[in-house]
Amino acid sequence: MSTLHDPDALSDTELMRLAQQGRKSAFEHLIRRHQRPLVNFFRSMGVYNDAEDMAQDTFVRLFKYRKRYKPTAKFTTFLYLMARQVRIDALRSRKRRAAFEKELADAQRMEDEAVHAGCDKRPDVERALRALSTAMREVVVLNVYQGLKYEEIALVLNIPLGTVKSRMFQALKRLRAALE
Amino acid sequence: MKTTAHRTDAPECAWRAKAADAACDALDETEKAAFDTHARQCSDCRETAESFRNVIQKLRDGMPAASCRDLPPDIMRRIPDSGWTPETSDAGRRRLGFPAFALRAAALVLAALAGAVLLTLRFGTKPDAVGPVAAAPSRANVIRDALQWLASVQEDSGAWAPQSWGGRQVYETALTGMALLTFLRHEDGQHPSAANAVPGGAAYLLTRQRADGGYGPAASGHMYNHGIATVALLEAYRQGLAPADAEASLKTALAFIREQQSHTGGWGYDTHPMSRPNTSISVWQMEALALGLALGWTEAGEPLERGLAWLATMANEQGQFGYRQADDTADHAALTAMGAYCLFKAAGKTPDDPAGRALVRRALHRVATESEEGNLDYYRSYFIASALKTSAEPEHRQSLTRLRSRLTREQSQDPLLAGSWNPADQWSAVGGRLYATTLAAMMLENRPGMDP
Ligand SMILES: [Zn+2]
Numbered sequence: 001m002s003t004l005h006d007p008d009a010l011s012d013t014e015l016m017r018l019a020q021q022g023r024k025s026a027f028e029h030l031i032r033r034h035q036r037p038l039v040n041f042f043r044s045m046g047v048y049n050d051a052e053d054m055a056q057d058t059f060v061r062l063f064k065y066r067k068r069y070k071p072t073a074k075f076t077t078f079l080y081l082m083a084r085q086v087r088i089d090a091l092r093s094r095k096r097r098a099a100f101e102k103e104l105a106d107a108q109r110m111e112d113e114a115v116h117a118g119c120d121k122r123p124d125v126e127r128a129l130r131a132l133s134t135a136m137r138e139v140v141v142l143n144v145y146q147g148l149k150y151e152e153i154a155l156v157l158n159i160p161l162g163t164v165k166s167r168m169f170q171a172l173k174r175l176r177a178a179l180e
Numbered sequence: 181m182k183t184t185a186h187r188t189d190a191p192e193c194a195w196r197a198k199a200a201d202a203a204c205d206a207l208d209e210t211e212k213a214a215f216d217t218h219a220r221q222c223s224d225c226r227e228t229a230e231s232f233r234n235v236i237q238k239l240r241d242g243m244p245a246a247s248c249r250d251l252p253p254d255i256m257r258r259i260p261d262s263g264w265t266p267e268t269s270d271a272g273r274r275r276l277g278f279p280a281f282a283l284r285a286a287a288l289v290l291a292a293l294a295g296a297v298l299l300t301l302r303f304g305t306k307p308d309a310v311g312p313v314a315a316a317p318s319r320a321n322v323i324r325d326a327l328q329w330l331a332s333v334q335e336d337s338g339a340w341a342p343q344s345w346g347g348r349q350v351y352e353t354a355l356t357g358m359a360l361l362t363f364l365r366h367e368d369g370q371h372p373s374a375a376n377a378v379p380g381g382a383a384y385l386l387t388r389q390r391a392d393g394g395y396g397p398a399a400s401g402h403m404y405n406h407g408i409a410t411v412a413l414l415e416a417y418r419q420g421l422a423p424a425d426a427e428a429s430l431k432t433a434l435a436f437i438r439e440q441q442s443h444t445g446g447w448g449y450d451t452h453p454m455s456r457p458n459t460s461i462s463v464w465q466m467e468a469l470a471l472g473l474a475l476g477w478t479e480a481g482e483p484l485e486r487g488l489a490w491l492a493t494m495a496n497e498q499g500q501f502g503y504r505q506a507d508d509t510a511d512h513a514a515l516t517a518m519g520a521y522c523l524f525k526a527a528g529k530t531p532d533d534p535a536g537r538a539l540v541r542r543a544l545h546r547v548a549t550e551s552e553e554g555n556l557d558y559y560r561s562y563f564i565a566s567a568l569k570t571s572a573e574p575e576h577r578q579s580l581t582r583l584r585s586r587l588t589r590e591q592s593q594d595p596l597l598a599g600s601w602n603p604a605d606q607w608s609a610v611g612g613r614l615y616a617t618t619l620a621a622m623m624l625e626n627r628p629g630m631d632p
Contacts, residue, residue, distance in 0.1 A: 022265030025594045028252040032344065039248040052248055059255045063263065125242025143204055144239050150206045169200040172232045179238050 012075035044141040128178035136171040203232035326621035327373040329599030338384030347612025353396030353405035357412035358618040393436030407464025414471040445490030514560035517567040524570040558619040565623035
């Protein structure tokens with residue numbers, strides 16, 4: 001009972017189990033723990049204005065599918081599986097696609113301006129990431145920014161482990177050249 | 181083994197594909213040992229792994245900014261309430277082990293009891309006396325649960341981080357100050373839960389001082405951060421619980437308050453002395469000055485008197501206070517309470533002022549008769565409670581008792597958040613759970629108020 005007084009001491013899995021039992025505050029805590037990394041995930045994947053909305057959609061979807069979560073799987077794997085679906089669905093919707101493309105164009109323009117202005121190195125990283133294919137970029141972002149292991153990435157993307165490794169290798173070679 | 185430079189792709193070593201995995205820490209122990217053994221002889225693999233590690237480091241350094249608004253409120257609106265178990269019917273009852281109706285009944289008993297205790301209080305009973313009914317959550321226990329929760333969420337840095345609890349990071353200094361005050365006002369900071377919390381929090385606040393003397397980031401609203409942090413540190417200093425270098429820091433902080441005072445005598449949101457003053461920000465600065473003056477730092481006297489003169493111009497004939505001028509708002513209760521509390525804090529530290537005392541009496545009367553229906557507004561109620569605590573009038577004490585029994589009922593019963601209060605008012609998006617919890621706990625405390 002004493003550990004329950006400190007929600008930070010509870011693992012994702014424990015909070016998720018409480019949420020499955022209908023504990024609202026456990027779910028809220030889970031959201032607060034993951035909202036920032038999740039928004040960052042969408043931003044790293046090139047979504048700017050809609051990143052928070054997509055994170056919100058992800059948690060709503062997580063709630064809908066909460067009964068399917070089994071404590072044997074790592075929670076973040078389940079979460080990013082949902083996040084990836086949300087992003088794909090969003091791109092499918094024409095309206096969002098148009099907005100997304102405009103956003104990309106805006107981001108490109110802002111970035112060009114920043115480069116002209118001789119700004120810091122952050123645009124370099126973003127530009128280098130954006131130059132990767134979506135497939136490669138997903139692997140890099142999930143590993144480097146979200147801290148998922150190769151096996152977990154394979155589950156999230158539903159690809160063989162060997163494919164995760166070869167994409168990572170190729171991506172790192174390209175990024176190395178771009179960031180030289 | 182080849183020793184080709186990493187920029188040429190072929191011919192390449194068979195191990196090279198593992199260089200990425202090594203750089204990503206994706207190899208298990210056996211694989212890693214084998215790769216390391218190989219890399220000691222193969223400069224190609226060694227350099228490739230090293231260059232990949234550099235790439236990953238660059239990616240991490242260029243990581244997108246980690247800012248995002250607090251999502252749960254919007255998400256919870258999209259999930260039907262039927263998706264949740266009512267939190268009050270859960271098995272994890274904290275204090276009573278009874279269903280909700282029993283808890284409410286107990287709270288009513290407590291309210292009656294507290295009323296009796298408070299009435300005897302006027303005749304010299306010890307203020308912290310707790311009634312003989314063991315089953316009801318005593319006020320002290322409710323406060324201690326709050327302190328326990330606060331202690332459990334203090335960061336390693338000593339700060340309390342509003343952004344982790346639904347608030348805004350820019351007010352971390354203010355929220356750390358409020359948490360510190362909550363500990364200091366319970367048993368003079370002597371409760372065991374304060375042993376680590378207070379030194380850590382005070383030390384953290386001292387590190388927040390800027391070169392210009394202000395505490396917290398130089399952003400709009402910084403006078404909230406500064407005023408609250410200064411009050412908290414002065415309390416810690418007064419109780420001998422502040423670090424050794426606090427005195428110099430606090431004198432600089434009081435000088436900063438003096439510099440930021442507008443020509444009219446009040447304080448506003450921004451750094452500029454021309455920033456339009458408002459009552460809410462000004463009361464914190466005046467409380468800090470009053471505390472400084474009580475410590476014998478006489479340089480606080482003149483700005484305090486100017487502040488009080490400005491505050492008096494915020495009141496109308498009926499004793500109601502405004503925000504930026506008298507009669508500029510419909511919700512007078514909070515501002516009137518701020519005014520009354522502030523005048524009380526300053527009383528005895530500045531020349532006696534019969535008009536001021538009359539104003540306090542009128543203001544308190546207004547506050548005690550204001551309705552307390554609807555959502556709790558913690559900031560508003562905090563000042564109402566602070567004002568009511570300064571009075572021994574039965575009408576005022578009863579009003580305070582009602583407010584306190586409501587707070588006792590509304591303390592989170594969730595085992596995950598036990599001891600905290602749910603942020604549910606107009607300021608919650610700014611201060612979050614830390615704001616709600618610190619203010620609620622302080623309302624239950626006897627201080628500030630009847631203390632000398
Ligand atoms: Zn090799």
